[in-house]
Structure formats: structure tokens, C-alpha cells
Amino acid sequence: MPLRLHHIVIDAHDLPGLARFWAQVLGWKILSERDREVVIGPDVTAPVGICFMPVADVKAVKNRLHLDLTCTAEDRVDEIERVLALGARHVDVGQSGEESWVVLADPEGNEFCVIRPKRTLIL
Template sequence: MPVALHHIVIDAHDLPALARFWSEALHWRVLSEREREIVIGPDENAPVGICFMPVTDPKVVKNRLHLDLTTTAEDRDAEIARLLALGARRADVGQSGEESWTVLADPEGNEFCVVRPKRTLVG
């Protein structure tokens, strides 16, 4: 059997707070909570979740890996506003202002993007 993606791991200073932010952002829930890790996902049977692990060192540079989120065109601005209300902030990673995505950072500074909706192909 080939390997499969199991979790995306995000380093965190405040595991419960960051897990709560991402749970609310994605409309997911906490699947397991231990002293040194919290896992969130859409449900227990989901093939992939996000695992938060503790770190003590501060984040200093732009992430080398980030998440891209999408929504419908009608909901995009409302979803960006919702994410900002949850604790995200706008982030500048050198974008020109002409991009079709918006760069945000979670409460601990991890960048992510809200991209234009996927186009559905009609065959």
C-alpha cells in the first residue's frame, strides 16, 4: 500500500487556542486532545486532520508550507471577515495587490491564503 497523508502538523505555543481557531475557521472539531498534541478534523473517519504540537521557539520567517482555503465567490469577503473576527490578521508576504488570493495569518502568525473559488467544469 502506498503512503497516504495522515495529518498536517502545525507547531504551536498555545495548543488549545490555535486548535480552537482552526476548528472554528474550518468548521471542524477536536478529535483528540493529549498533553502534547491536539488533533482536529471534520470527523473521526476523515482521511486527513491537522495536528497541533507544542514548540517553545518563536516563528520568525514566512512559512515554507501554508494552507489555501477556498469558498464560493459570494461568500469570500464574508469568510475573510469571519476569519479576521476569529483572530486572523492580514499578512504581507510580498504580494503585489493584484493576486486572486488574500494572505492572512492565524493568531500565532502562520500564513494561509483564501483563494478564489474553484471553477467547476461542465462536461
């Protein structure tokens, strides 16, 4: 049996705070909360979640891995505004302004993108 993705792990200074931010962004729940680990996901039976682990050092460079989020085209502007109101901020990582995505960062500076939804092909 091949390996399966279990958690995406995000290093954090404020585990509960960052977990709450991402749970609100994604409409997920906090599934477990311990001193050195907070896990969020859509529900306890979901195959993949996000795990927040403590880190002492400060984030210094652009992420080597980031999340791409999407929604309907009609909701995109409102969703970006909602996420900004939750504590995200715009980030410049060298975009030209012509991209099909918007780069944001969570409250601890982890970049993520809100991308245009995929087009559905009608055959």
C-alpha cells in the same frame, strides 16, 4: 500501498487555543486533546486532520508550507471577515494586490491563503 497523508502538523505555543481557532475556521471538531498534542478534523473517521504540537521557539520567517482555503465566490468576503474576527490578521508577503488570493495569518503568525474558487468547466 503508497503512503497516505494522515495529519498536517502545526507547531504551536498555545495548542488548545490554536486548535480551537482552526476548528472554528474550518467548521471542524477537536478530536483529541492531550498535553503534547491536539488533533482536529471533520470527524473521527476523516482520513486527514490537523495536529498541533508544542514548540518553544518563536516563528521568525514565512512558512515553507501553507494552507490554501476556498469557499464560494459569493461567501469569500464574508468568510475573510469571519476569520479575521476569530483572530486572523492580514499579512504582506510581497503581494502586488492583483492576486486571486488573500494572505492571512493565524493567531500565532502561520500564513494561509483564502483563494478564489476554481471555475467549473461545462463541457
